[in-house]
Amino acid sequence: MSHAPATPLDRWQHWCDRRRAELSSPDSWLGLIGLIWLEPGANRVGSAPGSAVALPEGPAHLGDLVWDGSSAASLLWRPAPGSPAHIESGAESHTAGVDGIVLATDAAGAPDTVAVGDLRFFVIARDGKLAVRLRDLGWQAHEPFAGLDYFPFDPAWQVAAVWEPLAPPQSMEVPSVTGELKTVVVHGRAVFERDGQRHELLPMEEGEDGYFFVFRDLGAGRDTYGAGRFLRTAPPRDGRLVLDFNRAYNPPCAFTPFATCPLPPPENWLKIAISAGEKKYAGHG
Incomplete structure (x- = not known):
């Protein structure tokens, strides 16, 4: 059984260590490679030129994020045919239909994440607007943590x-x-x-x-x-x-x-x- 560090200096050092571990992890803030504000309608996601959410690699068309323009806590993810992307979240299942999969933004707590290879993206809600945060889990291979x-x-x-x-x-x-x-x-x-x-x-x-x-x-x-x-x-x-x-x-x-x-x-x-x-x-x- 672990015990909390005894002295104020030890407790501070423990806090510093946790802070370093957080920022050096794959899902660190340093791994963010994009913030893209969405427009109402279908926002194309992929590596093809002209994509609303441009990926640095992967399929030319991964899917579409479909937003009705409201400030709701969710929107639709419509995967392209054969898309290799999958959804990571704490939910056991997602509501799916002919129009797409309901994707939770961070307005409702932890957002759903769409994953393909080392790339991850999720949607944040800010002041009635929605934006995609794009993350590269392999970021340290390009720019190691300083x-x-x-x-x-x-x-x-x-x-x-x-x-x-x-x-x-x-x-x-x-x-x-x-x-x-x-x-x-x-x-x-x-x-x-x-x-x-x-x-x-x-x-x-x-x-x-x-x-x-x-x-x-x-x-x-x-x-x-x-x-x-x-x-x-x-x-x-x-x-x-x-x-x-x-x-x-x-x-x-x-x-x-x-x-x-x-x-x-x-x-x-x-x-x-x-x-x-x-x-x-x-x-x-």
Whole structure:
């Protein structure tokens, strides 16, 4: 029976190891090779020139993704005759008919994945639009993982913050790398002091399992990823929470141009440099 690492340093190292394992795996963000926005109607998938979803290899016509233009959590996959593709998902079966196979997007949770060789694609739903994410499981053969670099672990960056409820709740406009704005309702803020100054962070997500922050600090673009970093915390307890900046990490868009990451809202632009957590990715262009 395994035991959790005993010291804060050990626990942080364990977290770093899991992070490296995640990013070096076949289904890493680094394996994304395409993000294609779908149009209503039949979207042709294949390696033939002019395909809406162009594959780098494989059959000229693999099939069609048929979308009725709604923001539903599913669409149809219509395989071409003799298509070698198959569907990977947790579902035991899929609804099939003369018009195609119902394919779940990520709006309903884990999306269905269409697989052919080392290529995988699935459909994401964003603000009423659908897009295909195309992944190559053999990505490391083309561009090996460059590894991750961190600031040394520093207990001083395990910052105790006060959780201040907001009454009424505050609306916050969160931008994304795609240029969209998402309105997030925030019920509180984390307040902490550093070098005699007050600093605040507003969460993008609040839940029983934890809170999620997107922030930018004065070191962004120099030591750390220029568009900011992510941080997850346990929920507040007795009006306090811990912002462990040693576990600040890069968003997916630090590793691929085919992500749809949220960016730090102006409210979360900190006026200090956070010399803790994950640094720039060395393989990022």
